[in-house]
Amino acid sequence: MTTTRELWENALTDIELSLPKAAFSTWFRDTHIVRVEDGVVYVGVPSQFVRDWFASKYHKLILGSLRQLSEGVRSVEYIISKHPKKNAEEVRAPIAAGELPLETVHVQTNLNPRYLFESFIVGPFNELAHAAAQAVVKKPGIAYNPLFIYGETGLGKTHLIQAIGNHFRAKAPERKVFYTTSEKFYLEYVSAMQGGRIPAFKEKFREYDLLVMDDIQFLSGKSGTQEELFHLFNALFDKNKQLIFSSDQHPNLTQKLMERLKSRFNQGMIVSIMPPDHESRVAIVRSKVSARGVVLADEVLDYIATAVEGNVRELEGAINSLLLSSEMRSESLTLVDAKALLRTAGAPKKAVSVEEVVKLVSDFYGVETHSIYEKTRRKEVVRPRQVIMYVLREDFHISFPTIGEKLGGRDHTTVIHSCDKIKGNMKVDSVLSQELQQIRMMLK
Amino acid sequence: MKFESTAEQLHSAASLASRFTNKQANLPVLSSILIAAEGGSATLRATNLECGVEVSLSAKVSNQGSVCVPTAPLLGFLSNTHSKNVTLELQGQILKLKTDRATASIKTVPHEDFPTLPKVSAEHSFALKAQDIARGLRSTLHCAATSSVKPELQSVCIFGEAGKLYFAATDSFRLSERCVPLTSKGSIRQILLPARNAAELLRIIEGQSGDLEFYYSDNQLSVHADRVYYTSRLVDGSFPNYRQIIPKEFATEAVVLREDLSQALKSLAVFSDKFLQVSLTVDPKRKIVELSSRNQDVGEEDVTLRAAVSGEESKMNFNSRYLGDGLAPISGESVRLRLNGAGKAMVVKDAADDSFVYLAMPMNR
Secondary structure, eight states: OHHHHHHHHHHHHHHHHTSOHHHHHHHSTTOEEEEEETTEEEEEESSHHHHHHIIIIIHHHHHHHHHHHOTTOOEEEEEEOOOHHHHHHOOOOOOOTTSOOHHHHSOOOOOOTTOOSTTOOOOTTTHHHHHHHHHHHHSTTTSSSSEEEEEOTTSSHHHHHHHHHHHHHHHOTTSOEEEEEHHHHHHHHHHHHHTTOHHHHHHHHHTOSEEEEEOGGGGTTOHHHHHHHHHHHHHHHHTTOEEEEEESSOGGGOTTOOHHHHHHHHHSEEEEEOOOOHHHHHHHHHHHHHHTTOOOOHHHHHHHHHHSOSOHHHHHHHHHHHHHHHHHHTSOOOHHHHHHHHHHHSOOOOOOOHHHHHHHHHHHHTOOHHHHHSSOOOHHHHHHHHHHHHHHHHHHOOOHHHHHHHTTSOOHHHHHHHHHHHHHHHHHOHHHHHHHHHHHHHHO | OEEEEEHHHHHHHHHHHHTTSOTTOSSGGGGEEEEEEETTEEEEEEEOSSEEEEEEEEOEEEEOEEEEEEHHHHHHHHHTOOOSEEEEEEETTEEEEEOSSOEEEEEOBOGGGSOOOOOOOTTSEEEEEHHHHHHHHHHHGGGSOOSSSOTTTTEEEEEEETTEEEEEEEOSSEEEEEEEEOSSOSOEEEEEEEHHHHHHHHHHHTTOOSEEEEEEOSSEEEEEETTEEEEEEOOOSOOOOGGGGSOSOOSEEEEEEHHHHHHHHHHHHHHOOTTOEEEEEEETTTTEEEEEEEETTTEEEEEEEEOEEEEOOEEEEEEHHHHHHHHTTOOSSEEEEEEOSTTSOEEEEESSOOSEEEEEOOBOO
């Protein structure tokens, strides 16, 4: 998105120089690049007047300046479309007293139409979540209700749950779909409470056939909103209305969340989206790159997938900056280039001290920090200690003897045993693996 | 370029075209009119990039060609001439206008920069009587919103089904819908014509007769009406599903004479406050509709109208102008007022004709 905007801004700067000011401001106002596909730049213009004029009068100028900026541009097409910024400005004013209730029937789903199943890449890391989503789409309200999807940020939770909403809406346009984030829900609840509009608020949410709520973890500690959500949940659930939630952690591990809400979430289906494996990362890189109309060698794709750490969003960011800089140099990207470019783009990893890890993990398990260093073998201390050793070894690559030394002068064989133990247990103990996932997230 | 034409024809064409120019445009061609002479006719074209118009008139062309003239001096000259004929001739960058008494020279603008008017393909079209579309626009235009916050409400919604063309507009305080017969077949999907452009269309077709054929695409609408080609941008958006909010059942219904009510509202407006508030009481026992308005600084007035009333007693306040606007498109002798209690919209209809519906929200001050 950024790169097409920059491309158009640069082109406009160029065009502005060769046109009278009045002509430029009249014709090029509210224009933007809608998309770039196979070397064709689709320029969005506000009306047919402008489209016809561009095609007959300014086509050469526009094409010329776009070509100058990016070699891949073969041709330019003009389509009539609203300016994205203008769209965002259409803020919905609250219904003032004395107005016709047009708003209530003007169904707004809040969904971003960009998120579709078609553009969702399925791999082993998310196939369960995808399958559950498909089942929900086929039998809404019956298959899995509620559907709860959790996973780290940037792995496609929002994409998946919005895709369900979009699919549902396309299939049954008369049904009411609504997407919101838990934070918006909270804010709306608070403002409804202040304005004494709680009944209207309740009514509004109770009439949806499909409610999608993103980022449930933000409700942590907001007991009033949780209570409201609980009642809303029951009301919709009783009418067999489908509910979909997402969070960055398992509901049972979310702090300060009401027990009865947790049990409600557990009632349906809880699936996780794990970070993508290497093959999926390569597939994702390939699809993102080809969506931009660029072809890269397999070794470069492979390198990007390996070298860029972190989630899909970061991967996308790295690809964007890579492609932009390659566009500017206007030659195709080699492995050496990619390495050089990514080295400068990559952010340095945050340094974490052993003490910080110990503090965080012991807090997480609720044990005293000093007990970790002591020679005690109490069960509640042993587990956190082993987890600390495992994390230090796996995530921070500290040597076994150093870990042993730092944690109260233990032998390196003890450390090796602990790491193996946790590694082995993680495969069978889902609670442990969730705990570790969460600890790792907190360490980031 | 050189041609001769009657001053009256040229004046009416130029004054129509001038309404489509943009006086504040920073591009000089947009505040000018393009005049092209070819064959046996001259064409005047103007656009503000929202809507555009092309008017042709018969002319004796000696030299064909085009010229782009600033609107104000052209119109100023034409509206003040009493001569029968006028000759226009381009000499270099100067347009000479000659009548039997006067000559004038106007500096022109390069005509190459004048925009083309969009043509709409004949793929989607509908046809109806000129008077019917005028009636549809006239009945609804005044209800369109003036604020640009919601472009879809700033326009007239037009759609066709079952041999009828529907016009609807609302500013969310009142709403009007008019349906007129179509002469073409098939349904027409919703198109949103900006109200300001619709007003210009209305001006063109008012007084015309016969059928008009409209062409429309996703973004543009066009029509040939006699010697005028009109085209307008369409709003990209969806009109609220307003039919859901037109109530189907009523607690109170009163039928009154339209002329009586309209006169009463005009007179009450004199005494109403700055919100133009009038209070309306429907009394089923005494079979009357009572209207009153009060202004602390001026005085007050009460009007009692005899009415056929059914249902329960009801009392509400309305904006007198909104109510009057709702009566204007009704041509029948009596109107039906339907109410549903405090805070709910009132429906106004012709007692004998279902083709027009008007909805007004009460005031709650």
